[in-house]
Amino acid sequence: MTHRRISAAAFGILLTLAAPRPAHAIQQLEGEEARARIGDAKARFTAGGYAYEILKRSHRDAMNARASDAVIFTNKTNRFYYSQREDSNHIIILGDPKGREEDPATADAAVWNPISNALSDDNPDAHVFLDDKGEELAVVYIGGHTTLEALPNASGLLEIRIKVRSNNRSQSVMGRYR
Numbered sequence: 001m002t003h004r005r006i007s008a009a010a011f012g013i014l015l016t017l018a019a020p021r022p023a024h025a026i027q028q029l030e031g032e033e034a035r036a037r038i039g040d041a042k043a044r045f046t047a048g049g050y051a052y053e054i055l056k057r058s059h060r061d062a063m064n065a066r067a068s069d070a071v072i073f074t075n076k077t078n079r080f081y082y083s084q085r086e087d088s089n090h091i092i093i094l095g096d097p098k099g100r101e102e103d104p105a106t107a108d109a110a111v112w113n114p115i116s117n118a119l120s121d122d123n124p125d126a127h128v129f130l131d132d133k134g135e136e137l138a139v140v141y142i143g144g145h146t147t148l149e150a151l152p153n154a155s156g157l158l159e160i161r162i163k164v165r166s167n168n169r170s171q172s173v174m175g176r177y178r
Helices: 002-018 031-038 041-045 109-122
Strands: 025-030 051-061 066-074 079-086 089-094 125-131 136-142 146-152 158-164 171-173
Touching (some): 025 031, 031 125, 031 136, 041 109, 051 089, 051 109, 066 089, 066 109, 066 158, 136 146
Parallel strands (some): 146 171
Antiparallel strands (some): 025 125, 051 066, 079 089, 089 158, 125 136, 146 158
């Protein structure tokens, strides 16, 4: 019985070590650098291949005057797993097989107009996350009073943490979670 457990555990470790892992997010672009890479947001995200999610609030945030906490775009997967989702506090894992399939961004007014409103009204600050080869993993738009963290999780998938605060300016942090 003990021999079987050790063998199964060793096999699990070998599978984990041998499995291909997604590239790690090691670079973040923000401000003018992010805007220059993205260019025209509508043209870029509706050209095909991008999934999106607007992290809407259940109640409008009167303190920060916003109806959404962030907008996420990615062209790597359409699966978004929400390990935590509540007003002003979100953890999203991109590409997790347990995640739900999100819709593609399109130029259709019924799709793009709510995205455009969320970008202009609530979340104007673009952040682009790149892997170690310079390939784009995700673009996240946030607004003021927001902390944004994006790092690979234990499975190598991009985990995005978004926290809206009530009394500080927008900031973004890369590195270990505190």
